[in-house]
Amino acid sequence: MRFVNKVAIVTGGGGGIGRATAQLFAREGARVTVADIDEAAGRETVRLIEEAGGIAQFCRTDVTSFESVTALVRRTVDAYGRLDIMFNNAGVFGDGRDSVLEMPVEEYHRVVRVNQDGVFYGIKAAAAAMRETGGVIINTASIYAYIVDRRQLPYHASKAAVVAMTKAAALELAKYNIRVVAVAPGMIDTPLVDQWRENEHAWNILKRAHMRGEFGKPEQVAKVVAFLASDDASFVNGHAYFVDDGAAAFKR
Numbered sequence: 664m665r666f667v668n669k670v671a672i673v674t675g676g677g678g679g680i681g682r683a684t685a686q687l688f689a690r691e692g693a694r695v696t697v698a699d700i701d702e703a704a705g706r707e708t709v710r711l712i713e714e715a716g717g718i719a720q721f722c723r724t725d726v727t728s729f730e731s732v733t734a735l736v737r738r739t740v741d742a743y744g745r746l747d748i749m750f751n752n753a754g755v756f757g758d759g760r761d762s763v764l765e766m767p768v769e770e771y772h773r774v775v776r777v778n779q780d781g782v783f784y785g786i787k788a789a790a791a792a793m794r795e796t797g798g799v800i801i802n803t804a805s806i807y808a809y810i811v812d813r814r815q816l817p818y819h820a821s822k823a824a825v826v827a828m829t830k831a832a833a834l835e836l837a838k839y840n841i842r843v844v845a846v847a848p849g850m851i852d853t854p855l856v857d858q859w860r861e862n863e864h865a866w867n868i869l870k871r872a873h874m875r876g877e878f879g880k881p882e883q884v885a886k887v888v889a890f891l892a893s894d895d896a897s898f899v900n901g902h903a904y905f906v907d908d909g910a911a912a913f914k915r
């Protein structure tokens with residue numbers, strides 16, 4: 664029960680990693696605002712939390728809009744009185760169709776708006792609510808901030824930006840006792856990787872990217888996020904934590 668009397672926001676809370684983390688925060692005592700652009704998915708997370716005896720509310724949020732993210736933070740503070748943990752986790756993957764020469768500029772902006780702008784807005788809005796109380800901001804990066812594949816340039820760019828923003832924000836917000844950290848997952852079995860699920864060959868190649876040859880589970884990322892959000896990680900700041908079964912550490 665590490666989060667009794669704590670209030671958390673999880674963006675992308677209707678999805679794989681976000682849902683697992685929202686559930687874990689609530690299970691350990693936090694009151695949670697589940698934020699997602701997908702209302703049905705976000706409300707389902709709230710239902711699962713309430714069914715298990717936890718406290719949560721849904722707030723439809725589009726992280727590509729600063730107004731929407733500001734309203735999310737305001738609604739959370741109005742309902743629960745404070746904000747202790749902000750998990751900037753909403754994200755999209757590239758469509759994987761084109762290399763840089765053919766890629767429509769719109770595809771680049773689509774990915775960067777959610778993964779990069781969305782995290783910036785989340786950091787900015789959360790820090791404003793935490794400046795008197797302190798808090799923890801956790802951003803979802805990826806191993807793809809560090810290693811690259813073909814036809815995913817916007818995703819790589821946006822996740823590298825998340826790592827850089829984590830460092831820069833941690834430095835500037837330290838004086839308010841706000842820690843800013845990131846997680847860098849390997850391939851996690853969520854709807855985000857659906858584009859490969861039916862392709863056995865591609866799926867097996869992706870599995871072999873990990874030292875023990877399997878995808879990760881959302882709950883395995885959630886446990887690291889909860890650790891980073893807790894006082895157990897009180898001296899962890901400014902860095903991204905790999906949750907990737909060594910994927911970014913070896914050459915296939």
Ligand SMILES: NC(=O)c1ccc[n+]([C@@H]2O[C@H](COP(=O)([O-])OP(=O)(O)OC[C@H]3O[C@@H](n4cnc5c(N)ncnc54)[C@H](O)[C@@H]3O)[C@@H](O)[C@H]2O)c1
Pocket residue numbers: 674675676677678679680681698699700701704724725726727752753754755756777803804805806847848849850851852853854855856
């Ligand atoms: N699954 C993986 O292999 C993997 C690996 C590394 C990093 N990540 C990152 O983890 C995070 C969570 O992804 P996931 O794997 O749980 O995928 P997911 O698709 O299950 O969840 C992402 C959630 O974000 C929401 N979302 C998308 N655009 C949004 C917007 N504009 N505003 C608000 N919500 C929005 C979606 O509706 C969805 O519920 C993402 O940032 C992703 O890039 C995932």
